[in-house]
Amino acid sequence: MSRMAQAHLFDARSGNKSSLDLEGPRFGTEPNEHVIHRAVVAELDNRRAYTAHTKGRSDVRGSGAKLYRQKGTGRARAGDAQSPTRYGGGTWGGPKTKPARYGKRINRKEARAAFDGALSAKAADGEVYVVDSLAFEKPSTKQAKELLGNMGVQGPVLVVLTEDDANAALSFRNLPKVTVTGPREYGVYELLRAREVVFSRAAYSKLAGNREEG
Structure with missing residues (x-):
């Protein structure tokens, strides 16, 4: 029986470090390289502006x-x-501007499997972090940099925050090798680009409790 994946749990206020068991299909899906590749190709294709005409x-x-x-x-x-x-x-x-009906496509089931597989691979490699007590009284890039340093994160880092973490988002976004995103604003491509993925406790709760995220 395979060992349950764990995240690094870090308390931003006290600096205490511990582990958090990652349960559920989000973190227990076997990565399928073919499906993950298809998802990345589709995501990047959908981001193209197709302005050449x-x-x-x-x-x-x-x-x-x-x-x-x-x-x-x-x-x-x-x-x-x-x-x-x-x-x-x-x-x-x-070249012509791409019509809306063209482009790379992937169905919802495959997209979810790709997202869960990529996230599970991150968790299995020990590259998922969850931060407790992520409270910024005001935006502070210095505080955000110190926090990542205390966590031992090297980057590139994907930081996932909720709307309640507005000051934290303003603090992290100025750091090099750091990408700040919301719970529903990232995909397989962002997961693969990042070396570590850092969730606020609220963002992790939304992810773990909602399989429709991917």
């Missing part, structure tokens, strides 16, 4: 009439001014 012959201004007669002018035969072969004409075969 060229104008075809129907998009450029100009008459559709033939420029001059076919024969007798001594010039090469030519069609209208919108032809891709002419200066100022439309582009043939250029």
Whole structure:
């Protein structure tokens, strides 16, 4: 029987360190590399702006009439001014803005399995941290840096906070190698990018109690 995964539990106020058993399918899913790869590809594809867009012959201004007669002018035969072969004409075969129905897709079941698998891998490697008493009276980058140092976190770090941790979010966001996010604002890609994942106690409770997160 495999040993239950554990998180490093750190009390921000006292500095005490202990362990927290991570129960549930969130932290006990066998990682599937193929599904995780598909999820990362889909996430990154959905973030692309797809702003590249060229104008075809129907998009450029100009008459559709033939420029001059076919024969007798001594010039090469030519069609209208919108032809891709002419200066100022439309582009043939250029990139177009991605329609909403295209792009990489992954179904909800696979996405959840990928998220849980990536999170379980982090937990199995001892890279999940939960912080108790994460109370910042005011934003303080210095306090946030000292906290991560006392925890022994090296980074890159993904810090997951709730709306109640507003001062903490303002404190962590200025630190290098630290990405601050909300409970529903990160995916498989962010989990894989980070070396350690740090949850506030409230953010961890939301994650552990809600499988619809991923």
